[in-house]
Amino acid sequence: MADFVNHILTLEDSWIGYIVAALVAAVLILHVVAVGALLFIWMERKISGRIQDRLGPTRVGGKFGWLQTLADGIKLIAKEDVTPDLADKFLFKIAPYVGLAASYAAFIALPFADGVVGQHVNTAVFFVLAVLGLEVFSVILAGYSSGSKWSLFGAMREAAQVVSYEVPLGMCVVVPVMICGTMNLTTIANMQAGFFTNWLVFNDPFTFLTAIVYFTCATAGVNRAPFDLAEAESELVAGFHTEYSGLRWSLFFMAEYSSMFIVAALASILFFGGSHGPIPIADVLGLLSLDNLGSSDPAFHVFNEDGGGFFASLNLEIAIARFLGVANLLLKGTIGVTVMMWVRWSFPRLRIDQVMTMCLKYCVPLAAVGFLGATAWQALDLPTGNSLMNSPRYSHHELWTADDSESTVEEASSNEVQTPHEDDTHAAAKAVELKTVPVSVVKGGER
Amino acid sequence: MLLIGTVSVSWYLAVGAVLFVLGAVCMATKRNLLGVLMGVELVLNGANMNFIAFGSKVLRPQGSLGLDGQLIALFVIVLAAAEAAVALAIALNFYNNHNTVDVDRANELNG
C-alpha cells in the first residue's frame, strides 16, 4: 500500500507513503474498536431487553433506538471526571488507556481477510494472545489506584481469573496451530478455504470439543458474564471501575467490547474458517480462485502498484473478493459476540470458587483431552470432515533445502490441485535445485 | 547521531548494558523484597538483549549466532518465570512469618 500511495503522490520511495499507509490502517482499525463498541453496546441493550421480554431502547434515532449509544456517549463526555481523594492519581488516570491500548494493539496482527492485515506477524496467534493478556494490567492498576476496597477486591479476582484461564486458552489455541503447522493467522484461515467442511471445527470430534472449550475460556478471559466476577454488582458495587466516571469509565467499556470482538474473531479464524464463508462465493463467481489465496504475486493485490491513477490501478475483482472476506469475518465476529451476550443474559453469575473450579477441574482437563485427541487423529490420519466430503484440503509442508536458505515447497495433499501457498513473507521460494531434504530424513541422524 | 548512522549490534548491547546496570543497582538499593525481585527481572532482560542482538540475522548477516541466540533467550525467559514463582513464594512466606517485606530485617541468621 505504501508503494501505491507514493505512486499516487508521484513520489519515489518516500517516507510519506509509509506514514499515510500506516495512518489509513490505524484509522480503519480504530473504527473497528470505536464503532464496534457503539454497535455492541446497542446490541447488548437490545438483546438483554428481548431476553427479558422488554423492548430495550426505542426512542433515540428512529424505531430501534439506533443512536442510543451515541446519546449515552455524549452524556458520558459531558460528565465530570472525578478522581477520588484517596486515589493514586497518576495510576488512576493512566489505567483506562493501558487497557484500551492493549486491546487496540491486538488488532495489529488480526487478519480481516487474506492479505487485509495491519502487520504480517509470523507468530500472529501468539502475538494476539500475548497482547490481549496485557489488558489485565489496566484492571489491576485501576483496582489498586482507586483507593477503594471494592475496586481492589475486583482487581484481585480478575487477576487470578485471567491468569488461570490463560492456561486452557493456550492449550486450545495450540490445536489449530498443530493441525495447520503454522502460527500465521492468514495461513490458518486460508487452509480452511472452500466448503464449510474444511473448517477446523469440523475436522474431527476433538477439534469440535476444543472449539467449545476455547469459547468458554475466551469468555472468561475477557471477563464476560457468567465469569464477570471482577465487576459483580451484587457483591462489589461495580468492581474495579467503581470509582471511575465519565470518559475514563467509557474507555473501559470500549476496551471490553473490542477485546470481546477480538476473541470472537480469533475463534472464527482458528476454528470457523476466518474470512472464508461456508461456500467459496469468490471462487464460484470467479473473482479470486482458491488456488491464488495467499499469493504474494502483485497481480493479486487490490491496488496495482505500478498503474497510474486511483481507479486505473484498482483491481476490482480482487477488491470485491477481499471485501467479501472482510464482511465474512466481521459477521462471524459479531455472531460470536452475540453468543457471548446471549450467554450473559441466560446464565447466573458463578461464585469465585466456582470460576476457579471451572477452570482448573474442567477446562484444563478438557483442553488436554482435546489436544491429545486431535494430535492422535492427525497422527493416525483418520478421516476428517473434508475428506468425508472429498473436497481438497491444501496442506502446507515446510521443507528445508541444503543450501541453508529456507524455502517453502507446498504440495497438494489430495487431488491434482497445486496451490501456490506462498507465505506472506516476501521470501519467494527459491527454485529448488539442490537436493530437498524433508525433515524426517534429517531426524534419522544422517548428518 | 543515531538517526544519521545506522544501528549496529553495539547499540543493542548498550541498551542491554544499561538495563543490566539499572537492575543491578535496583537489587542493591531496594529495601522492599519485591523491589529486589524486579531488579532481578531487569538484569535478566538486559542479558537477554545481548543474546537477541547476537542472534539477529537482521543486525549481523554474517557470523550471527542464529537460532542459538533466540533459543537461549527463550530458556532465560522460562527460567526467569520459574525463578520469579519461587522467589515470590519465599517472599510471601517471609511476609507471613515476619510481617514485613524489608530485606534489612531478614537478619536472623546473623552470627
Place this chain on the structure above:
Amino acid sequence: MDLFAVAWPYWHQFFFIIFAATAVGFGFGVLLSKNVVRMAFYLVLSLGSTAGLFFLAGAEFVGAMQLMIYVGGTLVLLIFGVMLTAQKDFINMDTHTQDWILATIVGGSLLMVLLFAAFGAEDWNTPQDLTDAKVEATKEATPLGLALTGIRVDTLGETDDAVQGGKAGYLMPFIIVSVHLLVVLIGAAYMARTKKLSHATDDKSSRAKLMLFKMEHEAELLEEETYVVTHRGQSALNPLDPQDDEN
C-alpha cells in the same frame, strides 16, 4: 518537496530510538520510584519496550514470548505479591543515602566497562546496510520448535562438520527445563501454602487465627512497628497516599 522525495531508510533507527528510550527510561523509573506498585507498572512498560526491541531485531517469537510469559505471567504474579504485601509502610520505602552512593559508584563503573566492551569490538560496531528497510520476516517459529525437539534445520547448509556438530539440538535442555518447571510449580505451591500457627489446635483456618493473633497482640505489634519507623527515619504515611505523587 525535496525533503519528501528522498527515501527514508531510517525506520529501524527511528523505532530503535523509541523502544530503547522507553525501555531505559522506565528502567530508571523502576530504580528511582519509591512506590512499589508504580515500580511494577514501570517494569511492565520497560519489559514491553524490550519486547519491541526483540521484534525489531527480527526475533518475533521471542518477543511474543516475552510479552506472554514475562509481562503477562510473571509480572501479574509480581503485582499479586505487591498487592498482598502492600500495607502501611511497605508501599513507600526509602533507600539509605549511603546505599545510593555506593550503588551509583559501583553501577556507574560497571556501566562504563560494559559500554566500552559493547563499542570496543570493531565487528560489533560496524553498522549493517539497512537501507532496504523492509526487513523480511523470517520463518522462524518452526525452526525454533524443531530445534527444541533436537532437529536443527538451520544448519543443513553448513559444510564445516565441526560447526554443524557444535550446533546440536536443544532436546536435553528442553526436557530439563520442563522437569524444572514442574518442580518449581510444586515447590512454589508448597512454600506459599497457608501454614497453621503452632498454637492452632482447633479447626479454624490459620488465616483467621493469624487475624485473631494480630488483634490480640495489636498493641505490641504497633509498638514494634513504630520502633521500626522511627529507626528508619520514616513517617508512617497513609498507605493510599503515595509520597512521590506526580500531580
